[in-house]
Amino acid sequence: MTTALRRPEAPAGSDRGTYTYISVYSAVLYTVLLTAPVVAGKLAEQFALTPVQVGALFSAELGAFSLATIPAYLWLRRLNLRTATYLFTAVVVLGNLISGFLDDFGWLVAARVVTSLAAGSITVILLTLSGRTSNPSRAFGLFVVFQLAMGALILAVFPALYAGTGVAAIYWTLAGLAAVCVVVVPRIDGEALREPAASLATSGARPPLAQYITGLAAVLLFYVALSGVWSFMAQISADAGIGLSATSLVLSVATVAGIASALLATILGDTPRRRMYLRLGYIGMALSVALLFGTPGLLRFAVAAVVFKFAWTLILPYLLSTLSDVGGIQVMNTTNLMIGTGFAVGPIVSGTLAETMGFGAMLAFSLVAVMASLLCVLVVQRKTTP
Incomplete structure (x- = not known):
């Protein structure tokens, strides 16, 4: 059995500051993606955009968010993390401020790409420090x-708060939220990744290639499956004859279940039962997808949606933790790219399958992706020490 490179133990006193940094920045940085349903309508109205143009804008933002991984290969181990965070946060603030003043769609796309590239760069730091x-x-x-x-x-x-305003008000709010984040930057160790050469020989060395690829494949397949199914939950419900109001209520309850399971994983943290929780999460996710086959009634759809959301948010912290066990500073950086790629590929493939072969084929594809991700996780876990 191959033993993975062990990550260096972080000083106990530094963890609380790192947790604070992770919490604040993860909430604010992902706001740019979470506001998409609110921003889309205002953009279409203000710039007279077609659905294709709106979709292209959000795809460009998400793509830049993920592609921030590539330049991070060059700077992640060279820059002071505090300095890098201040720099990228300044770009996020300025990008959002400028976005609010633009009245040309082409320039808006450019501004959103630059803003998301900076936000994605901070996300790379978040993931790496978490591991x-x-x-x-x-x-x-x-x-x-x-x-x-x-x-x-x-x-x-947001929908009620910004009902009578233009899209600029939302972008300026995002700028303000990002600016507030800088107060937590001093809580992290800026030199955490700039270790001495002797230390890098062990903690920063490259993990075994096969294990590295298998771990990244687990994340990619997981995100392909979850984004492919979750993106079409409303359509699956409508196809089964379930009303829009009932569907909205179910998805709201599922969101609460997702927060609860992620909170549970946070409280439990790394435990001797971590592997068991991860596997149970995958089983729950697979069963929830199976429940969606055919034309599910309201009760079956509700159970499937709640279990699906509960399962994937329980899986995610433990899946990322398993990747961090693989070793190497750049593992979590590359994971950010896999997350973005999975988010991009899942809806496209699922949408194509649903349109050409029906929701059954789409769900079968997602179910295979879930089980393949689990298989990859089992392979990685066999090669790492508990």
Whole structure:
């Protein structure tokens, strides 16, 4: 059995500051994606955009968010993390401020790409520092919990709060939220990744290639499956004859279940039962997809949606923690690219399958992706020490 490179133990006193940094920034940075349902309508109205143009704008933002991984290969181990965070936060603030003043769609796309590239660069720091705490599962749990909580707040408050305003007001609010984040930057160790050469020989060395690829494949397949199914939950419900109001209520309850499971993973953190929780989460996710086959009634759809959301938000912290066990500073950086790629590929493939072969084929594809991700996780876990 191959033993994975062990991550260095973080000083106990530094974890609380890192957790604070992760919580605040993950909530605010992902707001740019979570506000998409609110921003889309205002953009279409203000710029007279077609649905294709609106979709292209959000795809460009998400793509830039993920592609921030590539330049991070060059700067992640060279820059002071505090300095890098201040720099990228300034770009996020300025990008959002400028976005509010633009009246040309082409320039708006450019501004949103630059803003998302900076936000994605901070996300790389978040993921990397999460994997280097003494309790990565807890750190990744916080990463998920605060995104979901902010998402629920946004969808509840933003539509009413900005009903009579233009899109500029939303972008300027995002700029203000990002500016507030800088107060937590001093809580992290800026030199955490700039280790001495002797230390890098062990903690920063490259993990075994096969294990590295298998771990990244697990994340990619997981996100392909979850984004492919969750993106079409409303359509699956409508196809089964379930009303829009009932569907909205079910998805709201599922969102609460997702926050609860991510919070549970955060509280439990790294435990001897981590592997068991991860596997149970995958089983729950697979069963929930299976429940959607055919034409589910309201009760079956509700159970499937709630279990699906509960399962994937329980899986995610433990899945990312498993990746951090693989070793190497750049593992979590590359994971950010896999997340973005999965988010992009899942809806496209699922939508194509649903349109050409029906929802049954789409769900079968997602079910295979879930089980393939689980298989990859089992392979990685066999090669890492508990």
